[in-house]
Amino acid sequence: PKRIYTFRQGDAERTADAVAALGLKGANLAVLASLDAPVPPGFTIATHAWRETKGAGGDLPQALKADLRSAVEWLEGVTGRRFGGDRRPLLLAVRTSAGTQMPGLAESVLDVGLTDRTVDVVAAELSDSDFAYRSYRRFIESYAALVFDADLAEFEDLSDREKDRVGWTVEPRNVSEWRMLIARYHDFLERELDAVVPQTPLQQLVEVVQASFASWRSLPAANHRMLHAVPENAGLAITVHAMIFNERNQKSGRGRAVSRDLSTGAPQLAGEFSIGGRIEAFDEPPEPIDLASFVEQGAPSFSPVFTELAGHVRRIEAHAGDAVEVEFMVGDGSLFLMQYRPARRSAGEAVRVAVELVSDGIIEQQEAILRIDPASLDLLLHPTIDRDAGLTVLARGMGASPGAACGEIAFTSERAQAMAADERPVILVRNETHPEDIHGMHVAEGVLTIRGGTTSHAAVVARGIGKPCVTGAGSLRINAASGTLHAGDRVLKEGDRITIDGSSGEVIEGEVRLIRPSLSGDFATLMEFADGARRMGVRTNAETPHEARAARSFGAEGIGLCRTEHMFFEGDRIQSMREMILASDETGRRRALAKLLPIQRSDFIELFEIMAGLPVTIRLLDPPLHEFLPNSDTEIVETAQKLAVDEAVVRQRIAALQEFNPMLGHRGCRLAISYPEIAEMQARAIFEAAIEAGERAGAAVVPEIMIPLVSLRRELDFLKSRIDAVAAKVMEERGRRIDYLVGTMIELPRAIIRADSIAEAAEFFSFGTNDLTQTVYGISRDDAANFLSTYVRQGILDRDPFQTIDVEGVGEMIALACEKARRTKPDISLGVCGEQGGDPASIAFFEETGLDYVSCSPYRVPIARLAAAQSAI
Ligand code: PEP
Numbered sequence: 001p002k003r004i005y006t007f008r009q010g011d012a013e014r015t016a017d018a019v020a021a022l023g024l025k026g027a028n029l030a031v032l033a034s035l036d037a038p039v040p041p042g043f044t045i046a047t048h049a050w051r052e053t054k055g056a057g058g059d060l061p062q063a064l065k066a067d068l069r070s071a072v073e074w075l076e077g078v079t080g081r082r083f084g085g086d087r088r089p090l091l092l093a094v095r096t097s098a099g100t101q102m103p104g105l106a107e108s109v110l111d112v113g114l115t116d117r118t119v120d121v122v123a124a125e126l127s128d129s130d131f132a133y134r135s136y137r138r139f140i141e142s143y144a145a146l147v148f149d150a151d152l153a154e155f156e157d158l159s160d161r162e163k164d165r166v167g168w169t170v171e172p173r174n175v176s177e178w179r180m181l182i183a184r185y186h187d188f189l190e191r192e193l194d195a196v197v198p199q200t201p202l203q204q205l206v207e208v209v210q211a212s213f214a215s216w217r218s219l220p221a222a223n224h225r226m227l228h229a230v231p232e233n234a235g236l237a238i239t240v241h242a243m244i245f246n247e248r249n250q251k252s253g254r255g256r257a258v259s260r261d262l263s264t265g266a267p268q269l270a271g272e273f274s275i276g277g278r279i280e281a282f283d284e285p286p287e288p289i290d291l292a293s294f295v296e297q298g299a300p301s302f303s304p305v306f307t308e309l310a311g312h313v314r315r316i317e318a319h320a321g322d323a324v325e326v327e328f329m330v331g332d333g334s335l336f337l338m339q340y341r342p343a344r345r346s347a348g349e350a351v352r353v354a355v356e357l358v359s360d361g362i363i364e365q366q367e368a369i370l371r372i373d374p375a376s377l378d379l380l381l382h383p384t385i386d387r388d389a390g391l392t393v394l395a396r397g398m399g400a401s402p403g404a405a406c407g408e409i410a411f412t413s414e415r416a417q418a419m420a421a422d423e424r425p426v427i428l429v430r431n432e433t434h435p436e437d438i439h440g441m442h443v444a445e446g447v448l449t450i451r452g453g454t455t456s457h458a459a460v461v462a463r464g465i466g467k468p469c470v471t472g473a474g475s476l477r478i479n480a481a482s483g484t485l486h487a488g489d490r491v492l493k494e495g496d497r498i499t500i501d502g503s504s505g506e507v508i509e510g511e512v513r514l515i516r517p518s519l520s521g522d523f524a525t526l527m528e529f530a531d532g533a534r535r536m537g538v539r540t541n542a543e544t545p546h547e548a549r550a551a552r553s554f555g556a557e558g559i560g561l562c563r564t565e566h567m568f569f570e571g572d573r574i575q576s577m578r579e580m581i582l583a584s585d586e587t588g589r590r591r592a593l594a595k596l597l598p599i600q601r602s603d604f605i606e607l608f609e610i611m612a613g614l615p616v617t618i619r620l621l622d623p624p625l626h627e628f629l630p631n632s633d634t635e636i637v638e639t640a641q642k643l644a645v646d647e648a649v650v651r652q653r654i655a656a657l658q659e660f661n662p663m664l665g666h667r668g669c670r671l672a673i674s675y676p677e678i679a680e681m682q683a684r685a686i687f688e689a690a691i692e693a694g695e696r697a698g699a700a701v702v703p704e705i706m707i708p709l710v711s712l713r714r715e716l717d718f719l720k721s722r723i724d725a726v727a728a729k730v731m732e733e734r735g736r737r738i739d740y741l742v743g744t745m746i747e748l749p750r751a752i753i754r755a756d757s758i759a760e761a762a763e764f765f766s767f768g769t770n771d772l773t774q775t776v777y778g779i780s781r782d783d784a785a786n787f788l789s790t791y792v793r794q795g796i797l798d799r800d801p802f803q804t805i806d807v808e809g810v811g812e813m814i815a816l817a818c819e820k821a822r823r824t825k826p827d828i829s830l831g832v833c834g835e836q837g838g839d840p841a842s843i844a845f846f847e848e849t850g851l852d853y854v855s856c857s858p859y860r861v862p863i864a865r866l867a868a869a870q871s872a873i
């Protein structure tokens with residue numbers, strides 16, 4: 001293979017697998033050159049030569065030296081300059097070029113070719129001896145640092161002493177003072193390091209290349225390779241090109257140009273630029289100026305350069321098919337491009353640029369869809385923390401519902417409501433939340449729990465209502481007695497401000513500035529692209545009008561899960577619910593249920609109207625009744641008073657409903673089988689609402705009634721016959737026909753195994769992956785956080801199976817159930833409504849399995865639309 005590849009504007013020697021052979025910079029310069037961009041002419045010494053050198057024990061082999069000589073001759077021909085020449089000497093920049101960014105590699109060495117002799121030739125050519133000597137001084141320093149491992153601080157001391165001795169201030173004032181300084185440098189190197197900077201340019205080049213190659217073995221580079229699995233044998237390439245004097249004068253400079261204004265997507269140069277001509281070559285570079293304003297101010301001497309730059313940047317963008325960032329230099333009014341890469345950008349910028357690239361005809365819609373990370377959309381839908389502000393992190397938990405929120409600490413839902421009523425922003429801080437915390441969660445800006453994982457009650461509810469939530473912040477401690485929150489030795493009390501980041505899981509002290517999202521037209525356009533490309537439907541999990549509206553505005557195509565139990569916690573409804581639970585017989589229960597009926601009916605009417613003809617899946621009551629009863633003594637007393645029953649009765653009932661394993665206990669369809677009147681009331685509310693909403697809105701509603709936690713076909717048969725009976729009755733009463741579906745959730749292993757038989761009785765299946773994961777693994781979804789993080793850290797699990805589907809276990813069971821169900825009912829509708837319905841990796845699996853739709857919390861709907869599109873492409 002070739003050892004050296006040359007490049008110049010309009011022409012580059014190409015090779016297959018350019019990055020592996022030439023490294024990033026080398027491959028990049030070759031592309032720029034062949035796009036006819038003005039690159040400085042030069043050549044790249046390929047990784048193959050590095051391997052040869054390594055094989056030869058580290059010294060450049062003769063053959064490589066010969067090739068180097070020819071390459072330099074070629075460059076002399078191209079530039080019309082001579083390396084070490086007495087007129088127009090050629091000077092070179094030497095840079096390492098690895099296949100990936102890597103620390104520990106040799107720094108660039110500039111002005112290779114300067115010697116005690118050529119420095120004066122350059123000074124005469126440029127009529128600027130200060131510039132020439134300044135460059136020479138820098139060259140000696142970087143050469144000595146790289147080749148002799150010299151300490152740069154020694155040169156600084158040396159120069160300080162010379163300054164004091166001779167009396168100059170910033171730098172030598174004339175050639176003779178410069179020469180004295182350089183002579184000190186030479187003396188020092190010879191005396192202290194027994195080293196001499198070669199006065200033959202070719203020898204300089206050979207030594208710099210050799211030492212640069214050796215930097216591949218530096219400790220930081222080796223560590224980086226180990227960490228990022230870069231093979232040691234990948235090797236290093238080196239680019240060598242003619243020097244550009246970008247610091248020479250006020251017509252010189254360097255900058256970074258981005259092809260688009262990333263905040264609008266508009267094609268327009270952005271970036272920064274700094275004008276050269278620095279006095280002190282060792283200072284930090286001057287503050288860069290914003291390129292756009294620089295162009296606007298119409299700096300006359302640069303305007304032709306920037307016009308030229310804009311043209312090249314356009315062409316590079318079209319070639320790359322993406323917004324690019326270009327590094328460039330200007331040497332005495334001439335433009336040179338050094339490197340390009342895809343522009344770094346935020347999620348919002350990425351969306352805007354992808355959409356603009358489609359409308360500019362540079363990429364196809366599919367490409368735009370694939371370019372955006374669905375998870376990054378989260379950041380567009382929620383406020384984020386201004387990371388520029390100094391942050392004091394009190395604790396880290398799990399990011400359970402995205403977005404950031406700040407507010408005052410409230411330890412109970414009652415206090416949260418009271419504080420919110422005073423217009424104070426609240427963060428509800430609880431050990432864990434329970435259904436009765438719903439109110440507190442609704443009024444809070446965000447929710448923080450000490451326990452629980454990403455499918456805990458707090459997490460699920462917070463995602464549903466779009467509130468930021470951090471769960472499992474286990475290092476925090478609530479002291480209920482003193483009403484304090486302890487984070488290490490910091491103590492916070494009610495009313496103290498904290499900020500939570502539901503994306504990163506951080507809990508931060510005090511109020512942090514938040515950046516508000518704005519959903520631009522480009523976001524909507526990207527979503528349209530996605531809708532055109534996806535096969536699966538996207539519904540939402542919603543029960544309140546607020547959630548349903550939010551979900552529709554995010555493009556939900558119906559409700560895939562309405563958890564009716566949440567509706568019973570609103571306002572006074574909990575009282576009727578408690579009355580029903582406390583009733584001693586069916587008559588008592590029916591009396592209480594009659595009070596709930598109109599409330600449920602109007603809830604459903606509202607949902608149906610918001611969803612305007614789209615499918616709405618309503619799940620019958622699911623949680624154990626215990627969850628509806630009061631917890632604290634005061635609440636028990638209150639409840640007894642309100643319902644005019646004896647306090648002892650309430651306590652007895654609470655005790656009777658206590659279960660060892662409530663999640664595996666008296667819940668789901670088991671409740672409805674024990675108390676069919678509950679299911680009948682719910683069914684009646686649904687049918688009456690469907691008729692009324694249909695009459696009002698004129699849109700036909702086809703409610704889908706969903707029965708939870710089924711494991712036996714006969715459970716379904718039992719309940720379906722009762723629901724059908726209610727339907728028949730309502731239709732007769734109202735004199736109207738309604739279409740409806742009765743289906744089941746699949747959340748238990750037995751239901752999977754019997755899916756063929758269950759499908760005969762069901763019109764649809766919806767996989768409840770939260771409970772299914774819990775029951776397939778036998779891991780409690782509410783207690784999993786305590787040990788799952790250890791599993792993930794120890795590499796026993798790659799991810800939390802409650803967040804992303806466990807394809808090999810739970811996934812295989814879902815696939816099995818689909819296959820079995822379709823065997824007995826080919827056109828059965830199959831969906832998923834667990835948390836994984838909004839997880840991009842899980843969505844890819846659901847697409848593969850051929851599910852008809854996913855259902856997820858409102859704020860995840862756009863993510864699911866995009867992820868579904870990506871998995872269908
Ligand atoms: C499920 O189990 O996946 C589900 C959607 O139901 P819930 O989370 O309400 O138990």
Ligand code: MG
Nearest residue numbers: 747768770771
């Ligand atoms: Mg469930």
